[in-house]
Amino acid sequence: MSKRLNGKIALITGAGSGIGRASALRFAQDGAVVYVNDYDAGSAASVVALIREEGGAAELAVADVTDPAAVQALVDRVVAERGRLDVLFNNAGGQQPRPTHEIGIEDYHRIVALNLHSAFYGVHAVLPVMMRQGGGVILSTSSGAGIGAVEGLAIYGAAKAGMASLMGSIAAEYGRHGIRANTISPGPMDTPALRTYLNTVPDGAAIFASQVPVGRLGTAQDIAAAAAFLASDDAAFISGVVLPVDGAIHARLASPQLPTR
Ligand SMILES: NC(=O)c1ccc[n+]([C@@H]2O[C@H](COP(=O)([O-])OP(=O)(O)OC[C@H]3O[C@@H](n4cnc5c(N)ncnc54)[C@H](O)[C@@H]3O)[C@@H](O)[C@H]2O)c1
Numbered sequence: 001m002s003k004r005l006n007g008k009i010a011l012i013t014g015a016g017s018g019i020g021r022a023s024a025l026r027f028a029q030d031g032a033v034v035y036v037n038d039y040d041a042g043s044a045a046s047v048v049a050l051i052r053e054e055g056g057a058a059e060l061a062v063a064d065v066t067d068p069a070a071v072q073a074l075v076d077r078v079v080a081e082r083g084r085l086d087v088l089f090n091n092a093g094g095q096q097p098r099p100t101h102e103i104g105i106e107d108y109h110r111i112v113a114l115n116l117h118s119a120f121y122g123v124h125a126v127l128p129v130m131m132r133q134g135g136g137v138i139l140s141t142s143s144g145a146g147i148g149a150v151e152g153l154a155i156y157g158a159a160k161a162g163m164a165s166l167m168g169s170i171a172a173e174y175g176r177h178g179i180r181a182n183t184i185s186p187g188p189m190d191t192p193a194l195r196t197y198l199n200t201v202p203d204g205a206a207i208f209a210s211q212v213p214v215g216r217l218g219t220a221q222d223i224a225a226a227a228a229f230l231a232s233d234d235a236a237f238i239s240g241v242v243l244p245v246d247g248a249i250h251a252r253l254a255s256p257q258l259p260t261r
Pocket of ligand 1: 187
């Protein structure tokens with residue numbers, strides 16, 4: 001049986017940990033050649049090693065995605081080595097919640113650079129490549145904070161909403177070139193980044209899980225599975241969507257509620 005991403009050349013950013021790591025492993029298991037990006041060389045190298053141990057194909061791709069020249073150089077390298085780039089997954093990002101009035105101007109720019117500008121740098125670098133080769137897939141990891149309000153994540157949420165808007169516009173503008181662009185909006189996924197936050201209070205993980213309609217935190221693999229589907233030809237007519245992978249959090253009306261039972 002042919003694998004879902006057989007022979008596809010994929011670049012995943014922030015793939016040394018969490019969602020990116022799980023996606024790199026999953027894409028490789030599904031047959032892709034995965035360029036594993038992170039600015040943390042050690043963690044990215046360990047993911048490359050793991051993929052190779054499993055018999056998959058991976059390359060180390062260290063770069064800071066907030067540096068446009070570094071992103072361009074990375075895309076140029078992939079194309080020089082492979083002749084094409086089929087899937088760009090803009091996944092690097094994040095922010096620990098903090099009261100908005102405590103966020104200084106420098107931090108504001110840093111948060112937006114990581115959670116919005118980086119996606120544009122990737123898009124800007126891959127569009128000419130994908131137009132030349134007659135198609136491609138761009139995915140971005142947004143957040144529930146980009147759909148609804150989350151206290152302490154105002155700037156991050158604004159950047160992630162911008163990222164989703166960017167993906168929708170690219171989908172509309174470049175669909176005729178065979179390019180699809182989609183956004184994944186994770187709920188609370190049990191990754192090192194979320195654990196850092198949950199560990200700031202006793203029973204943080206249980207408190208979070210009790211507020212998720214399906215009754216558990218998500219896993220990085222939950223996002224990886226959705227990303228592998230969206231990257232594949234099975235999703236050939238899906239473009240411009242924001243897919244919540246969040247255990248029904250976004251579906252719940254944010255209104256005061258009394259227990260029903
Ligand atoms: N975990 C969640 O609950 C959750 C929820 C919503 C959205 N997200 C989003 O999912 C994505 C992945 O988050 P995660 O939870 O897996 O985080 P994580 O911290 O486990 O992994 C993020 C990775 O990105 C890398 N990275 C950070 N800045 C970088 C940069 N400038 N250049 C290259 N690499 C960089 C880090 O080194 C790390 O390996 C982020 O965009 C985050 O905003 C996560």
